[in-house]
Amino acid sequence: MRCLICSSDTSCFTDIQMKVKTYLCAHCDMIFKDPAGHKDFETQKVRYDLHENHAEDEGYRRYFQQFLDFALAQSKMPVTALDFGCGRSTLLSDMLAKQGVTSEFYDPIYHPDTAYRDKKYNLITSVEVFEHLHDPMAVFEELVSLLSPDGILAIRTELLSAGKEAYLQWYYRRDPTHVVFFAPQTFRVMCEKIGVRYVEGNGKNMVLISKE
Numbered sequence: 001m002r003c004l005i006c007s008s009d010t011s012c013f014t015d016i017q018m019k020v021k022t023y024l025c026a027h028c029d030m031i032f033k034d035p036a037g038h039k040d041f042e043t044q045k046v047r048y049d050l051h052e053n054h055a056e057d058e059g060y061r062r063y064f065q066q067f068l069d070f071a072l073a074q075s076k077m078p079v080t081a082l083d084f085g086c087g088r089s090t091l092l093s094d095m096l097a098k099q100g101v102t103s104e105f106y107d108p109i110y111h112p113d114t115a116y117r118d119k120k121y122n123l124i125t126s127v128e129v130f131e132h133l134h135d136p137m138a139v140f141e142e143l144v145s146l147l148s149p150d151g152i153l154a155i156r157t158e159l160l161s162a163g164k165e166a167y168l169q170w171y172y173r174r175d176p177t178h179v180v181f182f183a184p185q186t187f188r189v190m191c192e193k194i195g196v197r198y199v200e201g202n203g204k205n206m207v208l209i210s211k212e
């Protein structure tokens with residue numbers, strides 16, 4: 001099978017514990033589960049309904065604040081922001097709104113209004129979304145197209161450490177709705193492909209991308 005990101009040849013192995021065929025791309029380091037086993041929308045929703053994030057939860061606030069601190073360290077305070085794939089909670093968006101940012105959110109299941117498609121944003125955040133995407137390159141391109149010229153795309157997803165062996169020990173792959181896994185190199189290749197700039201990553205779970 002060809003890599004979902006860079007179309008290079010991949011090598012295939014079986015994740016025995018998860019009972020799923022899995023592919024590794026030697027060019028961009030991406031790992032992905034066999035698309036034939038991807039869950040449909042309804043099955044995914046059942047799983048997402050289990051995710052509880054209450055706005056009052058101090059842990060979630062800290063988690064989002066840490067993400068925002070990373071995202072905003074390189075840029076001035078955005079005027080407009082979009083939280084793409086927020087889930088049920090709009091907490092991240094609410095936190096930005098409190099700081100005076102015109103803040104919007106979208107989620108295909110819980111907040112499906114697609115008005116965001118006609119706008120541009122200084123900051124787009126996407127937290128724990130990319131690992132769920134069946135066509136990550138298409139979503140990446142769409143989000144980049146919604147950035148204003150000075151805009152920043154800030155993505156949070158757990159990043160792969162090198163190799164198949166580490167992957168097969170990794171808790172993150174056990175969620176059946178997690179289907180694609182990115183290494184820092186994967187994001188660099190994605191940026192090259194559409195001519196945008198990989199600003200920086202923390203090597204662990206966050207990357208920043210800018211249009212210029």
Ligand SMILES: [Zn+2]
Nearest residue numbers: 003006025028
């Ligand atoms: Zn690849």
